[in-house]
Amino acid sequence: MLNVICIKWGTKYPAAYVNRLHRGVRRWLDREVRFVCFTEDAEGIEPGVEVHPLPREDFEDAIVAGMTRAGRKGAWRKISLFRPGLAGMQGPRLGLDLDVAITGPLDAIVDHAPDKVTMRREWRYEWRGQEGGHGSVFCFDPDLHPYLYEAFAADPEGSIAAHKGSEQYYTSMTALQAGQLAYLPGPLVCSFKRDAIPRLPLNYLVAPRLPGDCRVMCFHGRPHMEEAIAGYRGSWRHWSRPCGWLRHHWIGDDRA
Structure with missing residues (x-):
């Protein structure tokens, strides 16, 4: 089973964003899917979405500091999505930000490199010929890539400081250093x-x-x-x- 995951915190995105993402995934994936949303406010989220409380970590203070620092670039709360065994999930996970629209079949994304961490190359880095992924769409299996969570948990402040304050840069560069990053084809x-x-x-x-x-x-x-x-x-x-x-x-x- 494919686990499709999203995370909603704060008030920026209402429940309608979760519901529309859920419908888009169901419409454009022809396989068994477990759709999971982690949030502190489940009001208005439609049936069919499996809701779990927002994960809390021992390094919660570092996450909050990383998201509130001057010039912040990172949605560091997403690090919890890399935790092996989160919400009893096993197998591959497709992570999606709430501010995306599903416009076509997702199979080519999910199946692109199932043993790797897959992200699209960030547009700015692509133009400059640099490494680094964009975090709105990401595929991974935490059983194959536990280091995504473990490396951050071991040194959250250092991980934030070393990666431009950007969660997507941390994710892509950590996978790249492990030899496990595969960029999604840009047109997808x-x-x-x-x-x-x-x-x-x-x-x-x-x-x-x-x-x-x-x-x-x-x-x-x-x-x-x-x-x-x-x-x-x-x-x-x-x-x-x-x-x-x-x-x-x-x-x-x-x-x-």
């Missing part, structure tokens, strides 16, 4: 602001496009998902027309 995991919005000035004339082989669309930075649907007006340079296909894939609403 897309960035809305980089891959969907046409370049200036076409962004004023042409609606955002869904790349043909995209399976997961990531919304890192701006626009947020609701902003992308309505049309984004961040500035004269950061501007996009309304996005109907996102309304379809994320909400299930086919209005124009």
